Amino acid sequence: MQARPSLPIGLFDSGMGGLTVLKALATTLPSEHLLYLGDTARLPYGTKGRETIIRYTLAAAGKLVARGVKMLVIACNTATANALPVVQAKFAPLPVLGVVEPGARAAVQASVSGRIVVIGTEATIRSDVYAKAIHALRPDAITSAKACTLFVSMAEEGMMQGRLVEDICRYYLDDIFGAEARTPKPDTMILGCTHFPLLKTALERVVGGDVVVVDPAATVATGVREELIALDLINTEKGEGTSHFMTTDNQERFARTGSLFLGRTLTVEEIELVDL
Numbered sequence: 001m002q003a004r005p006s007l008p009i010g011l012f013d014s015g016m017g018g019l020t021v022l023k024a025l026a027t028t029l030p031s032e033h034l035l036y037l038g039d040t041a042r043l044p045y046g047t048k049g050r051e052t053i054i055r056y057t058l059a060a061a062g063k064l065v066a067r068g069v070k071m072l073v074i075a076c077n078t079a080t081a082n083a084l085p086v087v088q089a090k091f092a093p094l095p096v097l098g099v100v101e102p103g104a105r106a107a108v109q110a111s112v113s114g115r116i117v118v119i120g121t122e123a124t125i126r127s128d129v130y131a132k133a134i135h136a137l138r139p140d141a142i143t144s145a146k147a148c149t150l151f152v153s154m155a156e157e158g159m160m161q162g163r164l165v166e167d168i169c170r171y172y173l174d175d176i177f178g179a180e181a182r183t184p185k186p187d188t189m190i191l192g193c194t195h196f197p198l199l200k201t202a203l204e205r206v207v208g209g210d211v212v213v214v215d216p217a218a219t220v221a222t223g224v225r226e227e228l229i230a231l232d233l234i235n236t237e238k239g240e241g242t243s244h245f246m247t248t249d250n251q252e253r254f255a256r257t258g259s260l261f262l263g264r265t266l267t268v269e270e271i272e273l274v275d276l
């Protein structure tokens, strides 16, 4: 059955990171209704094994599908890297988009030297999906990758800037960007985790002004728009699109930290507590 254009787009992340994608979608597609689910009860996904990530992602996607959505955006690199084909197969013909391919595309466009580093969670880096997506677009690219596990907790904590944040960034990135680095410096770094844009300013200071730091969110939003147009699913109702938020734990915390991710005040009343 063909979905209705007035249905919301469902977005999913393990926590609040996907709000960086929701923000980009709301800017690119202001008339679309957005339904967000952050699985904060099970966060982090990035330190878990593949089977667990697939199980959690299927449950979260099922929740959004049951509410009625016209498209699913997996606004989580970890879930995209480990579970995208499984979710696509399970919910076909519903369109299901991830964040890895758009991120790779944005990085290939930005890079001159072809030396691209991706930073993400352990489970994203282990999957090697970014290297594969980059090489599919630019076979001569030289990719490297680094799991930066603590960045997720820092972002969820609202720790975005300052000396301590930069020291932790250096702890992870010095072997790639520090004075002692043994390989030529990449010219592009992908924020391969939707939590990491919160640390973008600190990361830019640490890697230096000659490195392009790519946040895939804008490219994801452009891809969603193209897909909606292709499927004739653009919402043509009059008026602004709405955003509805669901979390699996602690609405107060979601409101507090979610406000940092969104750049506007989120109230507890806007957030629904759900179980998967």
Ligand code: DGL
Pocket: 013, 014, 015, 017, 018, 043, 044, 045, 046, 047, 075, 076, 077, 078, 079, 120, 121, 124, 152, 192, 193, 194, 195
């Ligand atoms: N936001 C998720 C991502 O993009 C990671 C957070 C987590 O480890 O759950 O990979």
